Amino acid sequence: MMLLIWGNPCGCCPDDQKAALLEFKSLIFHGNSSFRGAENGLSNWNASVSCCEWSGVYCHFHRHQFIIKELQLRGSESQLVETGVSADVLTPLFRLTSLQLLDLSGNYIRGKIPPGIGNLTGLQGLYLSHNYFTGLIPPGLFSALPHLQELRCDWNSLEGNIPIEIGNLTNLELLSMDGSKLSGEIPATLLQINKLKYLSLQGNLLSGEIPSVQNMTQLVVLELENNFLSGEIPAWLFESSTMESLFLGRNNLTLTNANQMAPKSAFYQLSLISCNISSDGIPIWLANQTDLAVLDLSSNRITGNFPRWLAEQPINELVLADNLLQGTLPPELASNGGIQTLDLSENNFEGEIFLNRGTNETNQSGYSMLILSDNIFTGSLGTHISNMSYLFYLDLSRNQLSGEAFVFLCQRSYSCPEYINLSFNTFHGNISISSGKAYSLKVLEVAHNRFSNIYLPQYLEELQLLDLRENRISGEIPACLAQISSLQILSVGNNFLRGPIPSNLSNLRSLQILDLSDNKLRGRVPNHLGNLRGMIHAPPDSPILGFAQINNPIDSAWVSGPSIPTPWFEVFWKTHNEGLPNNHLGLYTLLDLSNNQLSGEIPNSLGKLRSLKVLNLSHNSLTGPIPASFGNIKELESLDLSHNNLSGDIPESMGTLLQITNLQLSDNNLSGQIPTGSQMDRMNNPYSYANNDARLCGMQILKPCNDVAITPTQEAAPRGGPERDEGLWFSWMTASIGFPAGFVTTVLGMYGFGYFHHDPKLRRRRRMMKRRAIGF
Numbered sequence: 001m002m003l004l005i006w007g008n009p010c011g012c013c014p015d016d017q018k019a020a021l022l023e024f025k026s027l028i029f030h031g032n033s034s035f036r037g038a039e040n041g042l043s044n045w046n047a048s049v050s051c052c053e054w055s056g057v058y059c060h061f062h063r064h065q066f067i068i069k070e071l072q073l074r075g076s077e078s079q080l081v082e083t084g085v086s087a088d089v090l091t092p093l094f095r096l097t098s099l100q101l102l103d104l105s106g107n108y109i110r111g112k113i114p115p116g117i118g119n120l121t122g123l124q125g126l127y128l129s130h131n132y133f134t135g136l137i138p139p140g141l142f143s144a145l146p147h148l149q150e151l152r153c154d155w156n157s158l159e160g161n162i163p164i165e166i167g168n169l170t171n172l173e174l175l176s177m178d179g180s181k182l183s184g185e186i187p188a189t190l191l192q193i194n195k196l197k198y199l200s201l202q203g204n205l206l207s208g209e210i211p212s213v214q215n216m217t218q219l220v221v222l223e224l225e226n227n228f229l230s231g232e233i234p235a236w237l238f239e240s241s242t243m244e245s246l247f248l249g250r251n252n253l254t255l256t257n258a259n260q261m262a263p264k265s266a267f268y269q270l271s272l273i274s275c276n277i278s279s280d281g282i283p284i285w286l287a288n289q290t291d292l293a294v295l296d297l298s299s300n301r302i303t304g305n306f307p308r309w310l311a312e313q314p315i316n317e318l319v320l321a322d323n324l325l326q327g328t329l330p331p332e333l334a335s336n337g338g339i340q341t342l343d344l345s346e347n348n349f350e351g352e353i354f355l356n357r358g359t360n361e362t363n364q365s366g367y368s369m370l371i372l373s374d375n376i377f378t379g380s381l382g383t384h385i386s387n388m389s390y391l392f393y394l395d396l397s398r399n400q401l402s403g404e405a406f407v408f409l410c411q412r413s414y415s416c417p418e419y420i421n422l423s424f425n426t427f428h429g430n431i432s433i434s435s436g437k438a439y440s441l442k443v444l445e446v447a448h449n450r451f452s453n454i455y456l457p458q459y460l461e462e463l464q465l466l467d468l469r470e471n472r473i474s475g476e477i478p479a480c481l482a483q484i485s486s487l488q489i490l491s492v493g494n495n496f497l498r499g500p501i502p503s504n505l506s507n508l509r510s511l512q513i514l515d516l517s518d519n520k521l522r523g524r525v526p527n528h529l530g531n532l533r534g535m536i537h538a539p540p541d542s543p544i545l546g547f548a549q550i551n552n553p554i555d556s557a558w559v560s561g562p563s564i565p566t567p568w569f570e571v572f573w574k575t576h577n578e579g580l581p582n583n584h585l586g587l588y589t590l591l592d593l594s595n596n597q598l599s600g601e602i603p604n605s606l607g608k609l610r611s612l613k614v615l616n617l618s619h620n621s622l623t624g625p626i627p628a629s630f631g632n633i634k635e636l637e638s639l640d641l642s643h644n645n646l647s648g649d650i651p652e653s654m655g656t657l658l659q660i661t662n663l664q665l666s667d668n669n670l671s672g673q674i675p676t677g678s679q680m681d682r683m684n685n686p687y688s689y690a691n692n693d694a695r696l697c698g699m700q701i702l703k704p705c706n707d708v709a710i711t712p713t714q715e716a717a718p719r720g721g722p723e724r725d726e727g728l729w730f731s732w733m734t735a736s737i738g739f740p741a742g743f744v745t746t747v748l749g750m751y752g753f754g755y756f757h758h759d760p761k762l763r764r765r766r767r768m769m770k771r772r773a774i775g776f
Contacts, residue, residue: 013051013059022045024089027089028085042055042056068098069098071103072101074104075130086110087110090116094116094120100147104127104131105127105131108131113128113138113141115138120145125150126150128153130154133156135158135160136158136159142165142167147171149172150172150175151169152174152175152176153177154176155179159181160182161183173195173196174197175198175201176198176199177201178201183205188211194217196216198221199221207229209234210234211234212234213236216240220242222237222243222248224248225247225249227250237265238261241265244268244269245268248271249272249274249299250273251275254275254276258277261283261285263285266290266291269292273300274299286310290313294316295317298319299323300323302325306330313338314336317339321347326348327349333355341369342369342370346374348375351379352377355384367388369393370388371393371395373395373396377396380401381403388415389415390415393419395419397424400425401422406431411432417441423467424448429452431455447467451472454481455478461486462486463484468492468495471495475497481505482504482508488512490513490514493516493517494517498519498520499521499523500526512535513589514532518594521593522599525600527605528605529609530608534611535589536608537611589611590615591609591616601623602624602641604629607628607631607633610633610634612636615638622641623645624648626646630651631652632653634658638661640663640664643666645669647668647670655676655680658677663688665688665692666689666691668691670689671692683700
């Protein structure tokens with residue numbers, strides 16, 4: 001959309017339009033100091049200057065005067081983004097009837113879309129993306145804007161159906177409503193707008209079938225991924241001569257007879273993830289799609305080998321993950337310099353990985369992302385891995401690879417990816433990183449291999465996750481680990497480490513997950529572990545790994561861009577191994593020192609870890625009392641101190657722990673009364689207290705204390721005779737019976753509401769991780 005924009009050097013701004021804008025500004029700042037940041041963007045909005053010279057205001061000379069044609073107040077420019085603003089403040093803007101473009105995106109505006117926008121009948125572009133708009137889309141809006149050509153209102157919280165009146169926007173060329181809560185069917189009237197070129201409705205709750213239409217003669221991009229659409233994919237989507245980008249994945253759609261198709265469309269991007277394609281081999285008609293840059297056929301039931309013709313096509317992003325493909329990779333794939341992203345994970349490919357494209361400067365590999373995990377690849381990494389100078393994401397986990405991985409990977413003069421996952425192979429030797437280009441390394445996962453030592457430089461200031469579980473690392477905890485101050489996850493469990501826990505681990509101020517379990521560590525638990533700031537002030541919900549921060553060099557090439565997989569990191573969480581999703585790892589904090597040979601008393605300083613959710617010190621030789629300071633760990637959900645030599649009373653302060661759901665204190669020498677409290681009353685599994693001093697008593701184990709009568713919800717009180725005892729025992733039995741019944745009812749209710757309904761691919765990955773007993 002081209003507009004003739006003029007500045008106004010003479011200051012001839014219409015008074016009524018200037019007044020409307022000044023009123024809008026006053027409503028933003030009136031009594032709301034939290035919007036002081038907007039002063040920078042609107043600092044020159046004052047009556048002494050023509051409004052045509054104000055930031056974000058663009059005018060056009062029309063009939064001997066300047067009038068406002070564009071108002072661009074994007075969040076990055078106007079900075080109205082700190083806490084949001086009510087949609088009511090927009091009312092003065094609806095008097096600017098000459099507007100042809102209104103951009104309010106990125107300002108976190110709250111409330112419903114104001115119907116007053118309909119007063120701007122000359123609008124050709126309306127941009128409301130990345131706000132907090134809620135509720136239904138006003139149907140009258142579409143009837144009032146006959147000239148509208150572009151409408152973006154994605155990434156809001158809009159609900160309800162897409163009004164059928166949207167068909168009145170006969171001049172509409174672009175419509176984007178991604179990432180809201182729109183439901184119902186796609187109205188047929190929308191797909192009857194014959195000027196429409198770009199339509200994106202992905203990430204909503206849309207259902208039903210894709211309408212069959214014949215007059216979408218100009219549609220170039222159609223994005224419907226991540227909805228609940230069903231039925232057969234209509235043939236017209238493949239018959240359009242203008243269609244270039246088609247995204248239909250992650251619905252309940254079906255594409256039958258995929259091998260018999262002969263599409264007329266010349267695709268540039270094609271995503272058919274989870275489209276129930278049952279095909280013997282990759283559909284052959286794709287061989288004629290010579291302009292194809294993105295192809296994603298993941299999570300289908302495609303069988304057969306990797307075809308040679310596909311290996312020769314210069315596709316930028318090729319994703320065939322989670323299928324039933326098998327055999328060896330064709331040699332043509334090694335010479336295909338066009339592929340930047342290759343994801344063949346979760347198939348049955350075998351043989352060695354030959355991806356060498358030469359060693360000279362002009363014939364280096366162009367891979368940016370290489371994901372070959374969950375296959376049966378064998379052999380070792382050769383020199384070709386060092387030639388991939390643009391590689392930033394490498395995942396070869398869960399194969400049968402062997403040899404010394406770090407002979408060429410991340411060595412001097414060779415580049416180093418930002419993400420490396422070599423877990424679940426049989427690599428051996430040292431983990432040695434000496435490349436001067438390794439400063440950008442963010443994630444290093446090498447769990448379940450046979451590595452014997454690790455050498456890391458001090459300049460790894462970006463490394464956030466280091467997973468060394470289940471290797472053969474021996475000796476004391478490597479000193480280099482305490483030097484990586486950026487670490488947020490450190491897992492060295494299930495190795496052969498000896499000696500004390502170094503106190504300088506407390507230098508890892510960002511650490512939120514520390515797992516040193518299943519080693520042979522000796523000595524005391526360092527008092528300095530109480531200084532781990534990441535467990536004291538953990539962020540509320542920030543992705544620990546920050547994959548959004550990983551610089552994807554090819555992300556800007558396409559409308560949707562290549563997807564970066566969200567890994568699951570499994571830890572022993574509470575009572576069992578559980579995969580924690582990367583995109584919410586900020587919710588988890590864990591300290592696991594279990595199954596070692598630690599001795600001495602538990603330091604009181606651990607009580608300072610207020611954000612800690614899981615603390616496991618079990619299976620050691622710890623002595624002394626349980627610190628009363630544990631009552632300060634208000635976020636604690638799981639505490640396992642079993643199989644030690646702890647003694648004394650369980651501190652009363654633990655009765656104030658409101659989040660505790662798992663408590664294991666068995667096999668110690670604890671005595672006295674078990675504390676009561678809203679959650680402690682529910683910690684009534686007798687096995688959790690088994691094999692302690694005979695004087696341990698409390699309602700949780702149905703053993704009354706001789707000197708105190710205990711009620712589940714009240715303070716301790718003197719005993720009052722047989723009748724009171726009988727009532728007390730009935731109260732205990734009610735708690736012991738009622739809690740399991742309530743738990744079962746809650747779980748059944750959660751199931752009914754779909755809480756446990758996960759994506760089939762995620763369920764498959766979780767089953768795979770549990771079956772292989774992933775450590776981290």
